[in-house]
Amino acid sequence: MIRALRVREHEAFPQVYVVEFEDGSERLATVNMAPGIKVYGEQLVNIGGKEYRIWNPYRSKLAGAILKGLKTNPIKPGIKVLYLGVASGTTPSHVSDILGPSGILYGVEFAPRVMREFIEKVAAYRTNVVPLLADARFPSKYAHIVEAVDVIYADIAQPFQSKYVADNADMFLKKGGWIMMAIKAMSIDVTKAPSETYKREMNELEQRGYKVREALHLEPYDEAHAFVVAQKT
Ligand code: SAM
Structure with missing residues (x-):
């Protein structure tokens, strides 16, 4: 090595x-x-x-975005992050490292088997991680646990992801806080070309009152993905 x-x-x-x-x-x-x-x-x-x-930027879209020249990265030590779609914890584990012991990562995942892996590999060893087995389309289901957060990081690859992200941001994001969102064009709508899907998802955020500050393509680290940073003004 x-x-x-x-x-x-x-x-x-x-x-x-x-x-x-x-x-x-x-x-x-x-x-x-x-x-x-x-x-x-x-x-x-x-x-x-x-x-x-x-x-690894080929495994983590946030690392890919940083290497593609991301200018705004609001994920900083000590802040609170609501992470939608933690899967087995690849990117969330690095976010947890960055937040450190005084930050909190609320990690939402709706697939039970994947959530078990997340708990075993990530949450069990990290005091700043709160695992939530829940569906990100229904934020009121975890409103009794999640506090106001500085950043919502979303990677749920769902059709109309922006709508659900905005629903979460309306409920939990502080004023001036940030949305970071990976858009997987193909799984959001297979019938649309990637850039059309990206535009539609960004328009939805803007219409909901979130200002898109930055948007990047993630190639070569991730094909047909975009990464968007928006702010609650
Ligand atoms: N963000 C992870 C990373 O970088 O390590 C990868 C996330 S993976 C692409 C998407 C995950 O979102 C899957 O584990 C899937 O089960 C989860 N997911 C999809 N829709 C969801 C929903 N409505 N609520 C919660 N989790 C969801």
């Missing part, structure tokens, strides 16, 4: 790191909040007494 040589903080985003390897390559990483524990087979590297988890 190629040896890690150095690490530096990402120039724009706190608690996001860039690890330099001896072959000259560089990879994104976060500091492991659960030392020794891997979530999706990622490489762990020790530098300067800290353990970093290499963050």
